[in-house]
Amino acid sequence: MTALALALAAAIGWLAVRILLAGLPRRPRWMAATLEIALGIGAGVAITSSLFFVLLAAGAAQRGVVLGVEAALLSGLAAIAWRRRASHAEEAVPPPPSFRWNWLLALAAGAGIALIVATQVDTARASPHGNWDAFATWNLRAKFLLAPDGQWRNAASELLTRTHPEYPLLLPGFVARTWRLAGEAATPAAPLGTAWLFGGAAIAALAAALALVRGAGAAWLGCLVLFSGASYIDQISWQYADIPLSVYILATTIIVLLSWRYSDRPRAGWLALAGALAGSAAWAKNEGLAFFVLSLACYALITWRSEGAAESIRRGRWWLAGGLPFLALLAAFHLFLAPSGAALRGQTSGAVLARLADPGRYAAVAGAFVTGALEWGRGVSHPAILLGILAVALRFDIARRHRPALWFGAATLALMMVAYVGIYLASPDELSWLLGGSLQRLYAQLWPAAVLLAFVALGAPSDPPPAVAHAKPHKAAAKKARSKR
Amino acid sequence: MTPRSSLVVNSALAAVALLSLYSLLDLYQATKFYNQQQPDPYRIGYQAPRFAEAMKMLPPDAVVGYVSNLDFGEIRGSSAFFGAQFALAPRIVVPNDHPASGPLVLGNFSADVETSDISSRLAREQGLRVVRDFDAGVVLFRKEGAK
Numbered sequence: 001m002t003a004l005a006l007a008l009a010a011a012i013g014w015l016a017v018r019i020l021l022a023g024l025p026r027r028p029r030w031m032a033a034t035l036e037i038a039l040g041i042g043a044g045v046a047i048t049s050s051l052f053f054v055l056l057a058a059g060a061a062q063r064g065v066v067l068g069v070e071a072a073l074l075s076g077l078a079a080i081a082w083r084r085r086a087s088h089a090e091e092a093v094p095p096p097p098s099f100r101w102n103w104l105l106a107l108a109a110g111a112g113i114a115l116i117v118a119t120q121v122d123t124a125r126a127s128p129h130g131n132w133d134a135f136a137t138w139n140l141r142a143k144f145l146l147a148p149d150g151q152w153r154n155a156a157s158e159l160l161t162r163t164h165p166e167y168p169l170l171l172p173g174f175v176a177r178t179w180r181l182a183g184e185a186a187t188p189a190a191p192l193g194t195a196w197l198f199g200g201a202a203i204a205a206l207a208a209a210l211a212l213v214r215g216a217g218a219a220w221l222g223c224l225v226l227f228s229g230a231s232y233i234d235q236i237s238w239q240y241a242d243i244p245l246s247v248y249i250l251a252t253t254i255i256v257l258l259s260w261r262y263s264d265r266p267r268a269g270w271l272a273l274a275g276a277l278a279g280s281a282a283w284a285k286n287e288g289l290a291f292f293v294l295s296l297a298c299y300a301l302i303t304w305r306s307e308g309a310a311e312s313i314r315r316g317r318w319w320l321a322g323g324l325p326f327l328a329l330l331a332a333f334h335l336f337l338a339p340s341g342a343a344l345r346g347q348t349s350g351a352v353l354a355r356l357a358d359p360g361r362y363a364a365v366a367g368a369f370v371t372g373a374l375e376w377g378r379g380v381s382h383p384a385i386l387l388g389i390l391a392v393a394l395r396f397d398i399a400r401r402h403r404p405a406l407w408f409g410a411a412t413l414a415l416m417m418v419a420y421v422g423i424y425l426a427s428p429d430e431l432s433w434l435l436g437g438s439l440q441r442l443y444a445q446l447w448p449a450a451v452l453l454a455f456v457a458l459g460a461p462s463d464p465p466p467a468v469a470h471a472k473p474h475k476a477a478a479k480k481a482r483s484k485r
Numbered sequence: 486m487t488p489r490s491s492l493v494v495n496s497a498l499a500a501v502a503l504l505s506l507y508s509l510l511d512l513y514q515a516t517k518f519y520n521q522q523q524p525d526p527y528r529i530g531y532q533a534p535r536f537a538e539a540m541k542m543l544p545p546d547a548v549v550g551y552v553s554n555l556d557f558g559e560i561r562g563s564s565a566f567f568g569a570q571f572a573l574a575p576r577i578v579v580p581n582d583h584p585a586s587g588p589l590v591l592g593n594f595s596a597d598v599e600t601s602d603i604s605s606r607l608a609r610e611q612g613l614r615v616v617r618d619f620d621a622g623v624v625l626f627r628k629e630g631a632k
Contacts, residue, residue: 101495101498104502105498105502108502108503108505108506111506112505112506112509115506115509115510115512115513116509118513119509119512119513119516119517122513122516122517122520123516123520125520125524126520126521126523126524126525127520127524127525127526127529128525128530129525129529129530129571132527132564132567135527135529135567135568135571136567136570136571139571140567140570140571140574143571143574143575144574144575146575147545147546147574147575148545148575151545151546151575152575154575154577157577159548159577159579159583159585160570160577163567163570186533217498221498221501221502224501224502224505224506225501225505227505227508227509228504228505228508228509230508230509230511230512233509233512234512234516377508378508378511378512379511380504380507381504381505381507381508381511385504386501386504386505389497389500389501390497390498390501392497393493393494393496393497393498394494394497461494461498464491
């Protein structure tokens with residue numbers, strides 16, 4: 001039943017993405033379908049989690065009602081997708097570069113996925129309830145959301161010491177909804193299945209997006225570099241909200257990349273989807289709200305520079321429209337449910353300024369960021385070494401139509417890092433404890449999007465052009481040809 | 486710019502693939518070793534059966550006090566607290582000295598102490614009466630004077 005409940009959410013998301021991404025060139029077809037499904041997992045979790053929260057607030061989150069609403073939504077989306085199926089017209093896109101060793105890279109990526117599955121299964125057997133924050137925060141709050149009558153509100157009770165009752169509810173809401181549909185409260189299958197869905201979505205979305213824009217060789221290499229971020233792979237079974245957040249950040253970046261690649265004037269649906277995915281990030285974690293604001297600002301600014309103010313406003317509106325439902329939920333959550341001021345924890349501006357003026361904190365944060373980056377991979381297989389090798393071998397080859405998306409992604413991720421540094425500097429928590437417990441998770445949030453951008457900038461592996469095409473004509477033969485003319 | 490020779494490119498790509506797989510194999514072996522050494526390191530899987538009987542005596546909307554021989558400031562103490570909270574949810578568990586703590590108090594004791602001894606001491610020091618000892622270090626108390 002858990003698998004069916006997860007599949008229902010993924011199907012809803014897939015159809016929603018398919019409708020909004022109308023016009024996506026479908027070559028290679030299986031990669032376009034993979035991209036829709038991967039993005040659909042993130043979208044489906046966000047949609048069904050939000051619906052469950054609304055039904056809870058309305059006092060109507062019984063199993064039958066939840067199932068009925070989701071089934072109706074699935075039917076409606078299927079009908080719309082069926083009516084619009086003709087709009088998936090093929091557009092003229094340059095074929096991806098061919099590379100004779102793609103099959104070998106695919107084999108290596110497949111072997112990597114097999115090792116990841118083996119690692120996750122071993123961890124799930126040993127620790128099915130996930131890591132610390134899973135039972136102390138995320139899944140605990142999911143259990144509260146299943147409480148009878150109006151007691152689900154205790155998921156945000158200020159009495160829940162150190163469980164962050166102010167954290168948004170995308171992940172707990174989805175786990176609670178899946179438990180309710182499956183009729184299996186508090187079993188590890190739902191949160192574990194959710195964690196694996198997001199881990200799979202990150203890999204599939206990265207591979208599919210790179211296959212569409214840079215060819216299959218870049219897709220498999222992108223996966224291999226993603227896998228070398230050992231800490232990211234390690235975190236999949238933790239059942240935290242950081243991997244889901246990384247999927248929303250990656251998905252938003254992918255939509256922006258595709259929209260600039262395939263159209264000078266992106267469709268409203270694509271922009272709304274980017275906004276919805278960024279809005280889902282805000283409903284997933286507090287850092288996601290920073291991502292929504294920064295990504296919208298970067299997108300609007302880059303569009304304004306290249307297309308002018310009017311176009312920037314048009315696109316920004318659609319982006320906002322897509323994110324609005326999730327932002328509204330977040331606002332309602334903070335206004336009516338979460339303990340007031342929990343995020344600020346009674347800090348005075350004087351105390352914050354004193355911390356910001358402490359040079360020792362800057363040194364500690366900088367040192368931790370460097371150490372954290374070094375610990376992101378394992379020794380000689382660190383992603384920085386792999387990317388260095390690829391940069392030397394493939395060099396950089398930034399297509400003109402990819403430049404705005406590259407600027408967008410690089411600026412957004414850089415500003416996210418600045419925001420993280422700011423939070424560390426201002427936080428009242430003991431700094432070394434805070435850095436030790438969270439920095440690897442923050443890197444995880446940005447990692448798949450960073451790999452995507454790296455491979456958009458790198459040259460794609462391709463076969464050398466046929467030798468005949470480049471061979472200089474023999475002098476004697478050329479002279480003979482001239483004399484014949 | 487002169488294109489790289491196929492040999493250089495193919496060797497580089499092979500190196501990247503092998504290093505990535507080496508990384509995953511290394512992670513798999515380290516994870517397997519860790520999981521063998523410390524399966525369920527915070528003992529969360531053990532908590533639901535431990536508290537199952539106590540849960541039957543606690544209403545789902547209860548705010549339950551909490552006492553333990555383990556210091557919350559240490560990892561064992563805090564994991565025991567959150568393990569109890571996770572098992573007992575949707576009941577809210579708060580330290581016994583918290584103003585919101587209700588009349589019922591849950592005792593969560595480690596296996597290395599004699600439960601009856603520590604229960605008696607806590608009952609004496611904190612004004613608690615033992616309602617029931619569930620074994621496995623789980624004791625339900627009621628505050629003296631509370632109905």
